[in-house]
Amino acid sequence: MANELFKLINDGNPEKIRQILIDDPKLANEGIPCDDKMFGKKGHPLHRLCDAVFVKKITDEQAIEIAKVLLEFGSDIDGYKLRGDNNTPLIAASSLHAERLGIFYIGQGADIFYADKNDGATALHWAAYCGMNKLVGALINNGAKINQPDKSFNSTPMGWAIHVLISKDKGNLRNQLECIKILIKAGADPNLLNSESMQYLKSMAKDDKELEQLIK
DSSP: OHHHHHHHHHHTOHHHHHHHHHHOGGGGGOOBOSSTTOOSOOBOHHHHHHHHHHTTSSOHHHHHHHHHHHHHTTOOTTTTGGGTOSOOHHHHHHHTTOHHHHHHHHHTTOOSSOBOTTTOOBHHHHHHHTTOHHHHHHHHHTTOOTTOOOSSSOOOHHHHHHHHHHHTOTTTOSSHHHHHHHHHHTTOOGGGSOHHHHHHHHHHHTTOHHHHHHTO
8 A cells, every 4th residue: 555655646646645545544654665666765655745746746736735635644744753763754845845845844833843863954954955945934933943053064054055055066056045144134143154154155245235234
């Protein structure tokens, strides 16, 4: 049945998903591998929706409709958080460019404070890294910790956004500059940046009056 649910998620078919959940509600929380051959680590269905958005099998809007059905049948908005999975559905949405889905998860009560036990990254770190300014705004509006450093790089969410601009990571280049401005307006402290990130921030401010005013 996990194979069938995987296919229906990738087909973007909420009504057929509803039918199989009527017959077997526990599938709403049953792990699904990341490919149709059913190999690899199993992920929570709400996480797999993010994967499907990332590879453009479905849109954010289709994913939200499927998520509504899964939640109706008891799907845990925080996935396997209590069972050792470091990537909650919200962190998955934040790192896999599923912006609208991530905002929907926040509205459903997702844990915005949860940090990966290995690297300490939160949903806000990943949303800033991926340049998803609307999701960054939603996380901040719900109280996300804007100056919290991760464990691997001792870097705040603003530092993660700047890193993408420095590295010119084409796979993630989006609205990082807007994310940086949103974070600073919300109280993110530029003094917590490392020297390279601070230098880059100041260089950007030379050509951006708004940013220049924000970091004065």
